[in-house]
Amino acid sequence: MNKVFLFYRRPVGKPALGDFKLSIEEIPSPDDGEILLKTLFVSVDPYLRGRMNDSESYVPPFELDKPMQSGIISKVIDSNHSGFKIGDFVSGNLEWKEYQVSTGKGLQLINTDEIYLSAYLGILGMTGLSAYLGLTEIGVPKAGETLVVSGAAGAVGSVAGQIGKIMGCRVVGITGSDQKIDLLKSKFHFDEAINYKTTVDLIRAIKTACPNGVDIYFDNVGGKISDAVLNNINKHARIPLCGAISLYNATSQVLGPYIQPILVSKSALIQGFIVSDFSEKFPEAKKQLFSWLKESRHLP
């Protein structure tokens, strides 16, 4: 039998289990020109929360009673398609089904000799590309500068911080547990990490962790954490804005201090982005990430 995860109800605030439904269906058979896929890895990303709302964003909303979708790694277990053979591994935007058929459209074949499979949903996938391209195209880090990353232990944040280290920056992460702080410092080699949940004066904590001020702020969260970082930015700071997860579950408009006066006085730049804004740069970015990944196996 085939497990299928349906989107059942648009969440109000934080998504709950009851907003989804598990459906047991027949395993489909591939027609001519189709392949049968078995799901191995599913990417669960913050941007999916936006797709659960019935409002236009950079991706269309999910439809009710249809399967959830996201980046998935699958194995080809049956094939009537000349481009794919049984045993191949593919990545693509697929449905949350244990088994599904596909025409192969939009799927990439994965060379499993080179690297572990899940990397193609992580560092070599959308999250790694978001970190690399947001940081290099908008943040433009220079050796010796200070980079602050919010959502630092997340899939994008942890990679952004590690790339900052490779590029010679002092890197400070903001995260929500002491366990994640340990992870950032010991495994991902961040210089400092701040637990925003247990820190009373976040502005001061950032100032202490960034004695030369903040040159680049890779922002995944928005809200109060970002307000505190903005209080510490240097002249000509750059802020790649990858997400605003702290605000996505809000059920009413969240207010904060206007940021325009700081942006003016610091000649600072904020740029929102989605990874596809930089699709022309994907090949070179993947090549760079792949080479870093091969060099230092400690990356996740």
Place this chain on the structure above:
Amino acid sequence: MNKVFLFYRRPVGKPALGDFKLSIEEIPSPDDGEILLKTLFVSVDPYLRGRMNDSESYVPPFELDKPMQSGIISKVIDSNHSGFKIGDFVSGNLEWKEYQVSTGKGLQLINTDEIYLSAYLGILGMTGLSAYLGLTEIGVPKAGETLVVSGAAGAVGSVAGQIGKIMGCRVVGITGSDQKIDLLKSKFHFDEAINYKTTVDLIRAIKTACPNGVDIYFDNVGGKISDAVLNNINKHARIPLCGAISLYNATSQVLGPYIQPILVSKSALIQGFIVSDFSEKFPEAKKQLFSWLKESRHLP
């Protein structure tokens, strides 16, 4: 006798007459290597409000009991300096004095045959350069795009809008009186203008005036007006942030909706700037502005 305007007291909220003091002094005599200047035009700019606070910004704060300073056009009325002769006109950052001596440092000689004098404080001065460089370097307007300008009837805004028209944009101004609306439409050739003080639903008024959405928002004001414009921006919108005058007189922190979610979903860019960020581009910018000014005498 010599009238001197002193900065007497740091304003709380909106500056009042009592925050300044008129002092009557002797007319100074120029020493060797100095010139005596008579003030003709004084530039009074929004950024001066920032300098009245005792806090670091992009320019140092004014000192109490010292003369106010800003961009000034003066006539040389006595000279012991080989680089300046009596009758020359100069522009520079000078003190608010009817007469003052100068070593000539930082002063530019003005060729009065070419254009009327006050243009060197306006279109060919800091305000014109701010409009041109903020719009072209950050806004990067393309023909057919829609440009919204706040503070549209101001020294910077009125020029930004006119340059937008020259570059083929649909230009919509936001301003605070019907008299200014007339000015924007009849004299400065804006396509539409909105009076934010009399408009009940500003988001809707902007939507109506910008049927194709907002591609570039030249922002002089920040606050609620900017919130309404942000609600109408297109994907990949660019926002040159020149000032935030609506927030400068605030005596406590002003709150508004967080803008990060809109910036992410629209892949939009906001960049604060001060004209000196682009000082390398001054010569070519002045040349372009001068040529436009000579071509069409209707500019202010």
